[in-house]
Amino acid sequence: MNIIVLGVVILVYFIMVGYAGYVAWRRTSTSEDYMVAGRKTHPYIMAMSYGATFISTAAIIGFGGMAGVYGMGILWLVFLNILVGIFIAFIFYGKRTRRMGENLSAFTFPEFLARRFKSKFIQYFGGAVIFLGMPLYASVVLIGAARFLESSLKLNFNIALIIMALIVAVYVVMGGIKGVMYTDALQGTIMFLGMIFLVVSVYYMLGGVTSAHETLTSMGHLIPASAKSVGATGWTSMPIPGSPYWWTLFSTIILGVGIGVLAQPQLAVRFMTVESNRELNRGVLIGALFIFVMTWGAYIVGALSNVYFFQEKGLLAIQASGGNADKIIPVFISSAMPEWFTYLFMLTLLSAAMSTLSAQFHVQGTAIGRDVYETLKRGGRSVLITRIGIIIAVILAVILAYILPGSIIAQGTALFFGLCAATFLSVYTCALFWKGITRAGAIAGMVSGATISILWLLLVYKKTATALGLAKLLFGGLLIKTMPWPFVDPILVAVPASMIITILVSLLTEKPDEDHLRECFKGIGGV
Structure with a gap:
């Protein structure tokens, strides 16, 4: 390891990130700036x-590692x-969210829903x-970064966690969502270029696209018993x-994230930061090209790492990583790529x-500051409480990153996406x-969806229910043992149930105020 080169690379990177955060801090002066970037963000x-x-x-790291285990079927997620x-x-959700959020002067995702239905409960429950x-x-995002630093730079895992958390906390606390978005744009550009180089290098190393894929196909007989x-x-x-195996890949890894993305608070709030539909x-x-390169690249590299490890060490990727899927990509990078590329x-x-x-820390902070504290107190120093909430987050x-088990990154991501969905x-x-x-339909839908999702995780879904032990304590085992239910992700049960309950309760309860609806849908056609 060349400490001087590594030090220079890291120093230049953090100077760039620090400058982007500083610019955002200088341009943040109001709650609207801190929460939704003044609604004037460049596309x-x-x-x-x-x-x-x-x-x-x-x-x-997480889903790339899962590709090393499950193979290229995960490309359906792309x-x-x-x-x-x-x-x-x-096109469909973003434009209406932007316009309605502006009509209602909403700063956060729970506040957006709360003002749409004139319900304080929705805001603090969502928050x-x-x-x-x-x-x-x-925590699983932290684990992904720390695992790479551990494998490639031989940095202690615990130290890596602390360093990453502290650095991010500083510029989020200071710059709000402008700090988040300015640094995101810089970091996204670096991610895009780095992934392109990695995919090209892997195909070159394995003899080209055709050769790499044919070799991986021919290894099918090596799948563990x-x-x-x-x-x-x-x-x-x-x-x-x-x-x-199919249910886990299809319902949790593919649908859990592929559908759950629509209800991610940290993503939905981005739509409220721009000035117009243009x-x-x-x-x-821009977004489609970025997502394609990053996800397709990670999954291809994860799957093809099996070819490299088998040719070089006679092992499968999961074996070379010590049985921890979260280490497949880090171990592959540190083993297969030159040292200078590891740094980059x-x-x-x-x-x-x-x-x-x-983004996660910012939305957690606004959830506790704007959506819970300010809603319950009916006003107050929400920006200060938001910053305190970020630190708590x-x-x-x-803490969670220290105690979670191995091979948890993709699973943890999918579970949270599913809970949000x-x-x-609905x-x-x-x-x-x-x-x-x-309003009653919305409340019923949110509460029932969250409740069903959590109960399914605790009592039916095998991976989590077995680990947590509540189902065994109460029922001597899983509540439902008949296939395929122990392997069906909660999203396939909770989301349809939430939608049905939302619609039924809405049909049976008092209709919303017409004047309020006109205010909500002002400038929005086709409803």
Whole structure:
């Protein structure tokens, strides 16, 4: 390890990030600046911030590692990321969110829903779900960055966690969402260039695109017997339909994130930071290209790492990483790539982690400051409480990162995305597209979605229910043991149930005020 080169690379990077954060701090003077960037963000900054927030070390390290285990079937997630996470999100959800958020003077996602339905309960309930649930997501992003620093730079895992958390906390506390978005744009650009170089290098190392993929296909017989017994067939083919392996890949890894992205508070608030729909239209191409390169690149590299490890060490990727999928990408980079590239790719991983963590910490802070504290107190020093909330969020994320088990990054990400989808997606969708939804329907949908999702995780979904032990304590085992339910992700149960309950309660309760609806939908057609 060349300490001088490493030191220079890190110093230059943090000078750039620090300058972006400083500029944001100088341009932040009001609550509107701190919460929604004054609603005048440039489309490039908005799109790159959205993409960099969406694609974190969870995508590169966690889901890249899952590709090393499950193979290229995970590429269906790339399709959903672009179709749902960019096109549908920007064109259909984003434009209405931007306009309605401006009509209602909403600064946060829970506040947006609360003002749409004139319900304080929705605001502090939504804020509480975000503040209490997001530390899981933030912690796995921290773990992803720390694992790379541990594997590539031989830095102590615990020290790496603390360093990452402190750096992000400083510029988020000081600069608000402008600090987050300005640094996101810089970090997203670095991520994009780093991933392109990595994919090209991997294909070159393995003899080209055709040779690499043919070799991976020919290794299908090496799939471990334990994986074959639950439905695995190879790294370039889908698992047996209906098998436990297929359900985990399809419902948790692909749908959990591919659909859950629509209800992510830290992403939805980005739509409220631009001045007009024109900025959102311009952001579609930028965002789609960024998401494609980052997700496709990470999954391809993760799957093909099996070829490299088998040719060089006679091991599969999961074996070379000590059985921890979260280490597959870090171990591959440090083993296969030259030292100078390890330093540069470290910036890609740092950027991925810091961009997402900054958004997570900011939205957690606003959840506790704006959505819970200010709502309950009916006014007050929400920016100060937001900053305190950010510090608390950082501490919670670090604590969880210490205690969570291995191979948790992709699973933790999917679980949080699923919880947000269960809580918010049906209500958010109806809020934008259906004037008939009522306050009672919205509350019922949010509470039922969150409750069903949590109960399913605790009592039915095998991976979490077994680990937590509550189902065994209460029922002697899983509440539902019949296939495929123990392997069906909560999102497939909680989201449809939440939507049905939202609609039924809305149809049975008092209709919303027409004057308020006109205010909400002013300038929005087609509803």
